[in-house]
Amino acid sequence: MNRKRINPAVLVIIMLGIGLQITFAHSVFTNIGVIIITCLYLSYCKTSSKLLILTSLYAFPLALGSWWSFIAFGTGDVWHIAWIYASRVYAYLYLGAIVTLTVPIKDILLSLALHLNLSSTFVYGLLASFNLLGRIKSQYKTIRYSAMMRGTTYHFWNPNLYLRIIIVALNWSQDLAEAMTSQGFTEGAQRTLTYKDNLPKWQWGLAALLILLYFIFSFLVRPW
C-alpha cells in the first residue's frame, strides 16, 4: 500500500484521454501497447490476478464475437479490422481496470471532487447508490421470499419482481435524500473536505505525455 501510485483523478484523465482516441484509432499495435502498459501498471499495483483473469474471461465472448463477425461478414481488409476490434475490447477493459481495480470507488469520486471540481451532489449521490447496491441484492431475495409467503412465485423473469425493486429503490432514495438534507447536505454548497491525496505535478505531465504519445502513434505513425 505504501508504494507510490498514480492519483485517481489523473488515472481518470488518462482513461478518458486514451479511451476516447481508441474509438477512432485504426491500429492493432497501439491497442496492444495500451494493453501492455496498463497490465504492467496493474501488476505494479498488485491487483488480484484472479480478478483480472476472470474479467478477461468475461470479455472474451465480446472480443471473439466482434472478431468473428468481421471475418465472416466484413468487407475489405477483414483480418486487420477484426484484430483491431478484438484488441480494442481488451484495451478498453484494462484501461478501465487501472481506475476501478486499483482505487476504491470512494477515493475515485472524492479525488475527482478535489482536483477536478466534480459537484458534491454527484459524488455523494453516486456514493450513496453504490452503498445501496448490496442492499438491492438482498432486497431481490427478500421480495422473492415475501411473494412465496403469499402463495405466489416471482421468477427471475417476472417483471413484477423488478417493478417492486424499482419502487423500493425509489422509496429508499426519497428517505435517503431527506436524511442527507437533515444532516446538512446542501446541493452546491461549500463543504469541509477531509479527503486528502497526493498529486505531484509530474503526474499531470505523465497523463499529458501518455495521451499525446498515443495520439502520435495512432494517428500520425499509424503502425498496422
Add this chain to the structure above:
Amino acid sequence: MSISLKVEDLTFTYSKDSEPIFDNLDFTLPINSFNLLIGPSGSGKSTIFKLMSGLYPQYNGTKKSGRILLNGQEITDIVPFERARHVAMLFQNPSRQFAMKTVFEQLVFALENIQYPAHLITKKATTVLNNLNLWQFKDRVLQTLSGGEQQRVALATILALDSPIIFLDEPFANIDSASRLVILAELKQMQIAQHKTIFISDHDISNYAGLVNHLYEIKLSSKNLLELPLSKLSKLPNQTKIVKKNLPDNAAFSWHNLSFHIGERLLLSPNSLSIPKGYVGLLSGDNGIGKSTLFAALAHQKKYSGNIFYNGKPSEKIRLNNWAKIVANIFQNSSDQFIKLRVNEELELSQSNSLHSEYWTAKRVQDAVNKLNLTHVLEHVNYQLSGGQQKKLQALIILIMSQPVMLFDEPFAGLDISSLAILLTLIKQTTKDLDSSTLIISHQRRGVIEHIDYEFLMRAQTITRLGEP
C-alpha cells in the same frame, strides 16, 4: 445565542384534494426543555417533526397556509447546512438514513456538511462514538448492523452535529428496554448540561415521568397539538408478569441443535426447543443478540447448522416455496412484506391464496380492516401509509395467509397503545382459532406481556424458556 422555533397558523396537507393533516396549528417549542409527543399511529407525529425540521413541504405535501419560523426566519428559506446547525432529526426507519458505508465515514460526512473545521473532525467523531459506546463499531459496514445498532449510530450522527434542537422520531422502536433507559438518562443529562431542546415522539410512554417538561398529544379531531398534564405519565398501570401456564406438549414445530453465525461471530450455540400450538410466545433479549437472525434461520433465509422440524419431518428436505407456506416471517421492516402496490391489492392477494380461506371470510377480513382502522386507506399506495399503518397492514396480510407457524419481528414498533391492543387481540384470536404457533419479538412489553402465554429469552448464545427448571 437565543433560539426559537415557532409554528404559526399552519395548515398542511399531503395531497391537494384530501383533508389537511394539521389545521391552523399554532405551536411554540419550549426551548431548553425535554418534551414528549404522543398520538395514535397515522396522526402525524413524523409529519410535524419533518415540518419543523424544514424537510416538508420540500419533500412531500403542501403547506396551505401559515409559517414555521426558526429564529424568526421561515425555516424552508434557510439552507440545509445552516439549518442542521440548529435543528437535527432522527428518523423512524434506521436503515435508510445513511449515505456512507461505514459508521465512521457517516459521522465524518455529516460534520463535513456543516463545514466543521477539517482538523477537528476526527476528534469530534471519536468523542461522540466513545460517548455512545460505539467505538468498537467504528469501521463496521452500516448495512450489516442490527436495527437497534443502526439507530444508535444515527443518534451519534445527530449528536455530532451539535444542534441545539433535536427531534427524535420513535427512536426506541428497535431498542431494548435496558438500553432505552440508559439512552433516555443520557439524553436528559445532555439536555440539561448542554442546554438542548429535545422533542421525542414515542408510542410507549413509560419511564418518562420526571424526565419530561412538557407532554403533547396530536388530537385527530381538531388536527392540532394539545398540551397534556404531566400527571398522565406517572399514573401508569403496573407491569404485570407473564402468568405461568402449563402448556400442552403438542408442538408441531421444533428445532434441534440449531446454531448460526453472523460473519465470525457465533450468535447461537447448539440449541433445542419447540413451540406449542395455539399459543402466543414472546422472544426477548438485548439488541443485536440475534433474535431477527433466529427468525431468518427458522424461515430458511439464513444458513444454520442443526435441524428444524415440522410435524416430525426435517425441514431441510422441504423446498423453500413450500416452507414459506409453513413458516411466515413478519419482517421488522414492514415494507419488505409488501409485494403489491395498493392496500386492497395486498389484502386481495392474501385472501385468494389464504391457507385457511374458510376462516378468513370476506366479513372477517372486513371486520379486521375496520378494527385496525385501515378502512379509509384501502385505496392508498402502501408506501404512503404511516409507519404504524404499515405495521398493521403487514401483520394482517400474513394473518390472512395463516401459516401454521408465524414469527412476528417487532410488530408493535410505533403503534399506540390502543392499536397495539387491537392487533395483539387479533393475533391471539387467529392463533387460537387456527391452532397456529406464534412467536413475537417485541421490545415493547407494556400492553403486551399480559396477553403472552410463554416467554423465550435469548442470551449469551442460548435460548431458554423462562419459568422452566
